[in-house]
Amino acid sequence: MTDPDGLDFIAYELHQNTGYTLVPAPPARSWMRETPASFAHRCLPLVVANQAGWLILNGWTVRCRWDTDAFDGVTVDHPTPAPLHQAVSHFGSGIVTWNLPFLFRTPPGYHLLVRGPANHVKDGAVALEGIVETDRTTSTFTMNWKLTRKDVWTVFEHGEPLCMLVPHRDGELERFRPSVLPIAADPRLAADYERWTRNRADFLRDLSRPGSAAQQAGWQQDYLRGRTAAGRPAAPRTRRRLRRFTRPGTDETEAGEADARHRSDH
Structure with missing residues (x-):
């Protein structure tokens, strides 16, 4: 067509x-x-x-x-x-x-x-x-x-x-229009970033624990599955x-x- x-x-x-x-x-x-x-x-x-x-x-x-x-x-x-x-x-x-x-x-x-x-x-x-x-x-x-x-x-x-x-x-x-701003200029984005940072640190720490959920998963898949660290949908382009x-x-x-x-x- x-x-x-x-x-x-x-x-x-x-x-x-x-x-x-x-x-x-x-x-x-x-x-x-x-x-x-x-x-x-x-x-x-x-x-x-x-x-x-x-x-x-x-x-x-x-x-x-x-x-x-x-x-x-x-x-x-x-x-x-x-x-x-x-x-x-x-x-x-x-x-x-x-x-x-x-x-x-x-x-x-x-x-x-x-x-x-x-x-x-x-x-x-x-x-x-x-x-x-x-x-x-x-x-x-x-x-x-x-x-x-x-x-x-x-x-x-x-x-x-x-x-x-x-x-x-x-x-x-x-x-x-390029610009540089502090992350605090967007409170929602700043909160999401802090949440992602904590989740990432927790995952990397658990990755070394035998039998942990992180070790079974092998890698974080939020981005691939189309969701943010806060759990909101964000359909990826695959x-x-x-x-x-x-x-x-x-x-x-x-x-x-x-x-x-x-x-x-x-």
Whole structure:
């Protein structure tokens, strides 16, 4: 069913069969699954942030090595033959650049934050972020990663997320009025905070007592279950339901299959 209030987010495909894929960002991360008992997945702020945008998945496995600070100072090892939209050393200083095969369009007044995949840990490289005026620009943009160590090969695997796309309203940040106030300025909030502090201290103390309720629970779950320390309901945001990119005349099957592959791999 079409949402009459929905906002169009269009990826104009400049070439076919490039290997790059667009998917909603999933809630899981491999390093989070690898924590003891997948403990990191209990942190709702992390899980919700993981899903806050769409990912462009790498179309090819690429190896990169930072040799010098010159413009061509990164050795990039591609498959043979090299893909059309390959990673290159363009800016120097150990920066690897992907020329992405899409031209994006957002509604008037919305720009696109192009950032590294949220909570995606990459050994040897850090993603560089940019904001693109995709409501009016007629040019493409690049995704750039800064290598952090010289003379070391860094691998970007096929299907690995290259960047995260987050539309945001232009001028929204400027509307905020930041201020610093003592907690006593909001008596109800101050009382709730004091109650939470006591509950937290009691839970941590009981956690070391064999057979205690805290030890059986393993962790406090008020936030996850949608309640404050005072017992008031506060429904948490646990999942984001982002639409998939679709093609004219088709349903979401193709995008859904790619999304499922990404979720299983990462």
